[in-house]
Amino acid sequence: MIPSRLPRRAGVGFKPEHFADILSAPEPIGFFEVHAENYMGAGGPPHAQLGKLREDHALSIHGVGLSIGSMQPLDRDHLARLKVLCDRYQPESFSEHLAWSTHDSVFLNDLLPLPYTEETLTHVVEHVDQVQDVLKRQMLLENPATYLLFEESTIEETVFLAEIARRTGCGLLLDVNNVFVAATNHNLDARDYIARFPLEVVREIHLSGHSETVDDLGAALLIDSHDTPVKDPVWALYETVIGRIGPVASLVEWDNDVPAWPVLRDEAMAAQRILDAAARQRAA
Amino acid sequence: MSAATQTAFAAGLFAATPPPAGLTAWNSRAPERRYGVYRNNVSASLTGALSSRFPVAERIVGLEFFRAMAQAFVLLHPPRSPLLLAYGDDFPDFVAAFEPARDIAYLPDVMRLEVARGRAYHAADAAPLDPQALAAVDPARLGDLVFTPHPALSIFSSPHPAVSIWAMNAGERPLTPLECWDGEDALVVRPQMIVEVTPLPPGGAIFHRLLAVGETLGLAAEAAMAAEERFDLSTNLAVLLRSGAFTAIREENPDEHRHHA
Numbered sequence: 001m002i003p004s005r006l007p008r009r010a011g012v013g014f015k016p017e018h019f020a021d022i023l024s025a026p027e028p029i030g031f032f033e034v035h036a037e038n039y040m041g042a043g044g045p046p047h048a049q050l051g052k053l054r055e056d057h058a059l060s061i062h063g064v065g066l067s068i069g070s071m072q073p074l075d076r077d078h079l080a081r082l083k084v085l086c087d088r089y090q091p092e093s094f095s096e097h098l099a100w101s102t103h104d105s106v107f108l109n110d111l112l113p114l115p116y117t118e119e120t121l122t123h124v125v126e127h128v129d130q131v132q133d134v135l136k137r138q139m140l141l142e143n144p145a146t147y148l149l150f151e152e153s154t155i156e157e158t159v160f161l162a163e164i165a166r167r168t169g170c171g172l173l174l175d176v177n178n179v180f181v182a183a184t185n186h187n188l189d190a191r192d193y194i195a196r197f198p199l200e201v202v203r204e205i206h207l208s209g210h211s212e213t214v215d216d217l218g219a220a221l222l223i224d225s226h227d228t229p230v231k232d233p234v235w236a237l238y239e240t241v242i243g244r245i246g247p248v249a250s251l252v253e254w255d256n257d258v259p260a261w262p263v264l265r266d267e268a269m270a271a272q273r274i275l276d277a278a279a280r281q282r283a284a
Numbered sequence: 285m286s287a288a289t290q291t292a293f294a295a296g297l298f299a300a301t302p303p304p305a306g307l308t309a310w311n312s313r314a315p316e317r318r319y320g321v322y323r324n325n326v327s328a329s330l331t332g333a334l335s336s337r338f339p340v341a342e343r344i345v346g347l348e349f350f351r352a353m354a355q356a357f358v359l360l361h362p363p364r365s366p367l368l369l370a371y372g373d374d375f376p377d378f379v380a381a382f383e384p385a386r387d388i389a390y391l392p393d394v395m396r397l398e399v400a401r402g403r404a405y406h407a408a409d410a411a412p413l414d415p416q417a418l419a420a421v422d423p424a425r426l427g428d429l430v431f432t433p434h435p436a437l438s439i440f441s442s443p444h445p446a447v448s449i450w451a452m453n454a455g456e457r458p459l460t461p462l463e464c465w466d467g468e469d470a471l472v473v474r475p476q477m478i479v480e481v482t483p484l485p486p487g488g489a490i491f492h493r494l495l496a497v498g499e500t501l502g503l504a505a506e507a508a509m510a511a512e513e514r515f516d517l518s519t520n521l522a523v524l525l526r527s528g529a530f531t532a533i534r535e536e537n538p539d540e541h542r543h544h545a
Contacts, residue, residue, distance in 0.1 A: 037366055037367060037368065037369075038369075040367055040369065041369050041405070041406025041407070042406060042407055042408035042409075042435065043406070043407060043408040043409035044404075044405050044406050044407060044409065044436075044474065044477065045405065045477045046406070047409075048409075048477055064366075065366025065367075066366070067366070070290070071286050071287040071290050072287075075366070077365075078365075078366055078367075081367070100290065101366065102366065103290060103291065103294035104294075105364045106294070106362045106363070106364065107362070107363040107364065107365055107366045107368075108294065108297060108326050108362070109326060109329040109330050109363065109366075109368065110322060110325040110326045110329060112293065112294075112322060113322075114286070114290070115286055115289055115306075117286060119286050120286050123286075147315075147318040147319075147321045147322065148307050148308065148309050148315045148318040148319060149307070149308050149309060149310075150289065150306055150307060150308065151306050151307070151308050152286070152289065152306060185309075185318075186309070186310050187310040187311070188310075213317075214317075215309065215311070215312070215315065215317045215318055216312060216314070216315065216316050216317045216318075217311050217312055219311055221317065221318065221321070223321060
């Protein structure tokens with residue numbers, strides 16, 4: 001099994017509209033991350049661009065459609081497509097979400113939440129095992145941004161994730177924005193969540209923006225919208241994590257209302273400065 | 285049972301009913317707005333996927349109308365695969381039968397052209413035929429030539445001026461009143477990395493279609509001429525060579541052909 005091995009630097013979620021800018025003025029970007037499903041056509045500009053980026057950069061392939069948290073069997077055709085993609089580009093990392101998106105044969109195109117029980121744990125563990133068997137790689141599993149809870153849940157999310165990692169050998173992708181969003185939405189302290197999180201198996205961090213609304217009772221409800229700069233409390237949480245575990249691959253995601261390349265690059269540079277500071281502190 | 289929980293959760297996403305049982309929040313046992321976030325995400329992301337595949341249709345009918353049409357389509361034809369690159373191939377057929385869009389008779393064909401462009405965008409790469417390739421062929425043998433179609437090629441035909449309407453709304457041509465409402469044909473090709481829509485001269489659609497299925501140049505030209513008296517072979521050959529619609533030529537041996545027949 002090939003381990004996940006992204007460089008311990010800041011990376012950027014690749015957007016095709018930035019391709020020309022990226023080529024014309026190369027920047028010290030630690031790695032690029034792409035959504036797997038956008039590269040499942042036979043050819044054309046997506047593969048031409050990814051092939052070109054791959055020549056000079058580390059790559060993370062991030063799936064958004066495998067539905068690992070589903071109670072039904074994984075889509076074998078989709079898993080086979082992921083295998084083709086990973087074989088073609090040999091990414092430093094492959095990751096997916098603790099969520100489901102397909103039910104019966106309908107693809108719902110959202111990362112939907114699941115109850116945390118012994119039964120769902122067994123299913124997710126089987127699915128992660130299956131993915132790693134087929135891809136012959138260690139995968140990373142990402143913590144979700146959730147808006148509600150299930151009455152039937154009996155296991156705390158950090159314990160659920162730690163147990164999956166322990167049983168399957170997968171790594172975890174810690175989305176710090178998701179932590180802040182979910183903690184706010186469930187009236188919990190994000191720092192407590194981080195304190196309970198199995199940080200020793202974190203191989204990548206995600207940073208992104210969120211938007212704010214309210215629930216039926218007027219309580220804060222944060223939406224994982226990926227359409228703004230990273231917010232201050234999320235940066236603060238990130239610094240806490242990096243202070244604890246040292247530099248780790250850190251991705252800035254900006255998927256909606258995508259800004260000009262320099263704006264996104266500067267967000268990545270801000271993350272890089274935090275990583276550099278942590279590296280200096282460790283060396284001292 | 286978690287499978288039942290997921291089934292109820294999924295079923296409620298497309299329904300205007302109260303959220304399924306078993307959901308909760310720190311401050312409420314009936315988290316309607318919280319569940320509504322998922323409903324909204326599913327609806328917005330799927331209609332958004334259709335918007336990005338049909339930008340010209342959206343421009344023609346306007347954002348609000350397009351969204352309503354897309355929502356109606358999503359309800360009846362949700363995606364059956366996580367591969368959204370191909371989601372909405374059947375959206376033009378749905379729009380053709382969509383009562384509120386009935387007055388815009390050309391709309392489904394403009395959308396079919398957008399489908400063809402999307403397919404060409406993601407098709408396998410291949411080097412187009414060298415435009416000089418025919419110069420090396422003995423003129424007496426031209427009629428025996430067989431062409432290999434580019435993986436991105438499709439031949440688009442409409443009884444409406446759908447190619448012009450698409451081009452004007454895609455910003456490829458200035459927006460001017462249409463003088464002629466005759467049908468139009470075009471090649472949809474992607475010789476390199478840019479998808480191109482090349483209008484076809486009279487008889488060009490039948491000519492290119494026959495070549496694309498492996499008929500000889502002689503047969504394709506004869507059939508096009510029989511179907512369309514304005515068909516001009518040299519004009520069509522110029523389009524064929526310039527467009528990058530084909531990747532290779534070979535000579536079909538007439539004797540061998542007879543033998544197999």
